[in-house]
Amino acid sequence: xxxxxxxxxxxxxxxxxxxxxxxxxxxxxxxxxxxxxxxxxxxxxxxxxxxxxxxxxxxxxxxxxxxxxxxxxxxxxxxxxxxxxxxxxxxxxxxxxxxxxxxxxxxxxxxxxxxxxxxxxxxxxxxxxxxxxxxxxxxxxxxxxxxxxxxxxxxxxxxxxxxxxxxxxxxxxxxxxxxxxxxxxxxxxxxxxxxxxxxx
Numbered sequence: 556x557x558x559x560x561x562x563x564x565x566x567x568x569x570x571x572x573x574x575x576x577x578x579x580x581x582x583x584x585x586x587x588x589x590x591x592x593x594x595x596x597x598x599x600x601x602x603x604x605x606x607x608x609x610x611x612x613x614x615x616x617x618x619x620x621x622x623x624x625x626x627x628x629x630x631x632x633x634x635x636x637x638x639x640x641x642x643x644x645x646x647x648x649x650x651x652x653x654x655x656x657x658x659x660x661x662x663x664x665x666x667x668x669x670x671x672x673x674x675x676x677x678x679x680x681x682x683x684x685x686x687x688x689x690x691x692x693x694x695x696x697x698x699x700x701x702x703x704x705x706x707x708x709x710x711x712x713x714x715x716x717x718x719x720x721x722x723x724x725x726x727x728x729x730x731x732x733x734x735x736x737x738x739x740x741x742x743x744x745x746x747x748x749x750x751x752x753x754x755x
Contacts, residue, residue, distance in 0.1 A: 565656035592684035596625035670695030687714030
């Protein structure tokens with residue numbers, strides 16, 4: 556795997572975290588997954604073993620170059636240099652030099668901000684690891700969520716407070732759409748919609 560040269564943290568911890576995805580994969584139909592926080596490709600590569608199509612989004616330029624390199628041999632992965640949020644816009648990034656997994660959306664810039672709804676996809680699984688921006692990405696996915704009832708896995712480690720959103724807000728918002736928590740660890744939570752025809 557290619558990693559940004561300055562990274563000293565993510566390459567040690569991200570590969571060990573990917574296994575929790577399997578708890579969500581087994582609940583999902585395995586056609587199309589939307590994954591954000593693509594980083595250098597660890598999560599998309601794992602997902603590509605199970606899903607027909609993986610759409611992955613990574614806004615930070617150095618990460619995205621590594622992501623493209625690391626996934627170039629997988630024809631079912633489509634990677635875009637963009638962030639996912641609640642509107643169509645452009646954004647900047649706050650970069651953590653030593654940890655390429657800790658970059659965050661910050662201020663204005665030239666990186667595209669997209670919504671999941673704007674992708675117009677029939678989605679079976681949404682996985683968000685976007686350093687506190689999860690609720691924003693979910694708000695931009697409401698139509699897709701209502702239409703497709705995807706399995707949803709979100710990270711919630713309290714970083715949403717940097718955007719003025721309290722910890723737990725993303726999960727509570729999903730509960731308002733009929734979702735329930737089915738699995739979790741210290742930071743990642745898997746939720747399914749009541750009555751959805753998920754695969755077990």
